[in-house]
Amino acid sequence: MAMIMNKCTSVTLTRKLSHPCCFSSDLFSLTANIRPLYPSTAKSFEFPALLLTFLNRYSVSPFHLNNANVHFTFDFNSFYVSFIDNSTHKTHLNQIHAHLLASGLQDCGFLITKLINVSCNLGEIRYACKVFDEFPDPDVFLWNAIIRGYSMHNMFGDVIEMYSRMQMAGVSPDCFTFSYVLKACSGLLALEMGWRAHGQILRHGFELDVFVQNSLVAMYAKCSQIRHARMVFDGLYDRTIVTWTSIISGYAQNGEPIEALRIFSQMRQSNVKPDWIALVSVLRAYTDVEDLEQGKSVHGYVIKMGLEYEPDLLISLTAMYAKCGQVTVARFFFNQMKLPNLILWNAMISGYAKNGYAEEAVGLFREMIGKNISVDSITVRAAILACAQVGSLELARWMDDYIMRSECRDDVFVNTALIDMYAKCGSLDFARIIFDRTLQKDVVVWSAMIVGYGLHGQGREAIDLYHAMKQAGVCPNDVTFVGLLMACNHSGLVEEGWELFHRMKDYDIEPRHQHYACVVDLLGRAGCLSQAYDFIMNMPIEPGVSVWGALLSACKIYRHVTLGEYAAEQLFSLDPYNTGHYVQLSNLYASVRLWDCVAKVRVLMKEKGLSKDLGYSLIEVNGKLQAFRVGDKSHPRYKEISVELERLEKRLKEAGFVPHTDSVFHDLNYEETEEILCNHSERLAIAYGLISTPPGTTLRIIKNLRACVNCHSATKFISKLVNRKIVVRDANRFHHFKDGVCSCGDYW
DNA sequence: GTAGGGTTAG
Structure with missing residues (x-):
């Protein structure tokens, strides 16, 4: 066997191999010959296996080895690449790195790039960083490698930092760099940075790159700039499934599921076949609009496409069924899952909570805790919602106690939900304790407490809190006013409520149905029925169920049959299957002893197949x-x-x-x-x-x-x-x- | 070596 060194980058091996059976031992002797050259690496690796891979690459089969003089060039770079690719531990990489330095290959950037990529794949981002920092003059590939490492571990702040260091080093970014940078902007919701990156993309002329385009659409969508996402999207000639998915999920994330679904049908018309990630976004939109029928048809499509074993798609299907009220179907899927992840638990618990299966929601939450499965703020909020529905103060206390010991204790959303829960479980005192210890109260925290006072008919306290809120420099919103008006209603503060309703315009808040309904309620409570009627007639928006319902209630209290009948007519046409309206009208008739009319309402209900809810x-x-x-x-x-x-x-x-x-x-x-x-x-x-x-x-x-x-x-x-x-x-x-x-x- | 998804919602 001869071995000729060709500088430092390759050797040529020539060897006549004697017998077919001796293949592995031949490899071994081959190895033995190379080993002295690479003492440290040879010790740590499955050298023969690597070499076999290597021989295959050069089309050297065992047959050749056995029948001829083999003459081939041993390329050191490929040799290192094989080693790096097959590394499974930092120590392997460290040995190669040391060896590269010792062989004078430290300037070979592409090997260092490879090394960094593999380090990052192994999760050794610190080590990758060290190797990167030791490299004298990194090129764009090397910068991209380290930026990619941070990106793949969601360390988006570091992505941005490395990107600016790269710019300071005078290295021009490429399309790859911008993909990572835009993804980081999405992750950080850093719109400003995204804008700047977009500018740089135009300056560098990368705006036609499909990856960059898709990243831009996603970045704007994630940063709540769906109009900008749409502008980029509309300007694109080549749209891949990724482009479509980005804009569809963008609309879904920004609370426009209808538009998301419209674009999905456009996508289908363009003959683009959805893959499972696209279907996840589509399902989310149907889940948001709670369209069970369409959700089911997506399920059918999933089966037709053979995607029903895609675990994450199954999670979306479960969430869809859960939210649309099909909790039994959802639970079936849930039970099928071998290892349900947090998102699935959350979907199931919130599905239960949302659809009034409070006991099941709380039960599942307890099961998670019992099994030591970690929960997040979404889990906790769904569980709190369920507790609020149950209405048990004892359960509320338990929930509060659990949260105090968890990481969610300072989460504003969680605390707001707790305030709401305590109010609904009958304890304003505990609600107030949570309220007082919530730091950095936003408008929703204040509103939750005000709504709580409203629920319990403590109008004065609600109004006091409203003034304190303004004192604290927090601007009220529409929900605040719903709470205030409700509070005034529930405690008979007619004048105050009327005055507050007129303060809404000071904050540029357009009154919604609930506000109008509260005012009708206020006027009704004061016995001003004809004023209430005039008020309804002068509403700038079409009066809805809540408004007519408030009028009917007032008519019942003051036994005003003709106006009550009118309100009931409106209610029957707007909301024909709600038992409550019929009962209200019947009660109105009963209050003036119009038993014939009571009977008529009963017949009407029977015709519509309605029965009085069991109390x-x-x-x-x-x-x-x-x-x-x-x-x-x-x-x-x-x-x-x-x-x-x-x-x-x-x-x-x-x-x-x-x-x-x-x-x-x-x-x-x-x-x-x-x-x-x-x-x-x-x-x-x-x-x-x-x-x-x-x-x-x-x-x-x-x-x-x-x-x-x-x-x-x-x-x-x-x-x-x-x-x-x-x-x-x-x-x-x-x-x-x-x-x-x-x-x-x-x-x- | 690059881009897209899901769970909440006062």
Whole structure:
């Protein structure tokens, strides 16, 4: 065997190999000959395997080796490339690096570039940096390699820093550099930087590069500049699936799912076939608009394309089903997943929470914690939303306690959700504690607290907070005013509410349906029904369900049948399948004893296949929620409850309580009516609360419907008779009963 | 060696 050194970059090997069977041992001897040249590397690598790869590259088969004198050039660069490519650890790279330096190859930039790329692939970004810094005069490839390393590890700040160092070093960027830089701008939401990069791209003449173009579209979309993204997109002649996906997801991310879907159909017309990432974006848009049918058809397409095993696409499908209310289907997918990732957990939990499956949401959240799966602020927010729905203060306390010990404790979004949760679970005091300890309160934090006060009918506190908010230099928004107007309504501050409504224009806030509905409610509460009607007629926007609903409520309170009928007509045409409107009208008729009309409404409902929602009340005792339905006798302690109920009834009568009979749905005779009223679920819950808690304990009740006049009146009496605070959350708001009065001032 | 995706939403 002969070995001729050809300077430092290659050797030529000539060898006559004797026998077919000896191939591996021949390789071994070959190795043995090379080894002294490279003592350090030879020790650490699977040298023969590498050499075999190498021989293949030069089309030297074992056959050749066995039958002829083999004569080939051993190229050192390729040799190093093989070594670098096959490295699996930093120590390998370090040896090669040392060897390169020792062989005088340190100037061979492309090998160092390779070394840096592989280091970065192995996650050794610090090491890559060290190698980079030791290289005397890096070219654009080397700069790109180190920038790529930072980019692939989402270290976008470092990408930008290296980019500016590169510019200072006087090295011109290329298309690759700009792809990385734009991606970093997207990641950092650094629009200013993105603008500058765009300018430089034009100056360098890279605006026609498809990668650069796609990166620009994505950057503008991520930085909420969807119009600019669109301008770039519209200017493109060649659009790849990546371009289309960027603009589609851009619209979806910027809250314009309809436009996203419009562009998707354009894409289909251009005969561009979607891949799984494109479908993920499309699914997101259908998820946002909660279009189950279209979502399902995407699912069909996924199956047709054979993409149903793409894990991340399955996650999007699960999220779509969960958000569109198909939680059982979603759960099926969820269960199929071997190792659900955080996004999937979040999609499932928020799907449950959003669709009223609060128990399931909380259960899944507990499961995550039990399994030590790390959660993020999105998980926590979905769980908080579920707790707010459940309405259990005990559960709310548990959630709060968990968050205090987690990394989310200073997250503004999480704290806002906590304020909302406590308010909805009946405790403004705890809501206020969260509010007070939230640093850097933004307008939404202030608004959440104001809405909380509104929910509980504490109008004065809401208005005080509004002034404090302005004092703190925070500008109110439309939600703030919804909270304020609601607060005024719920506590009878008619003048103040009217005044606040007119302050909205000082902040350039266009009133929306909710604001108008609040004003109608305010006027209605004051008994100014014709003013309320005029106000509606002069609205600059078409009055919607909430506005007519407010008018109908007021008509019911003041027994104004003709106006009430008019409002109901509007409601029936806008929202024909909402049972509540029919019940309201029926109650209005009942209040003036127009039993024929009550019957007519009942027939109307029957024709439309509607039935009155079953009322139920929940009461929390020792952290457990107990449900009571109207006339429910299934409770294990029903006997005791009914004894207590009778006792209460007797005491109520003695105290001079006269049942109101006009709020019932049926035109029954007096005795029957009274009995049904007595069994109203709220009363059952109170009776149970009284027998299962020590004297003086506040009773907390949650109802699914609005409070009825009779129960409301009775609960006022009871609060005085038994000397208890009773907090009732109905479908609309909170009632705090104490000493015979309710915080709502008898208007709700 | 470059570009595109998902979970929340007061």
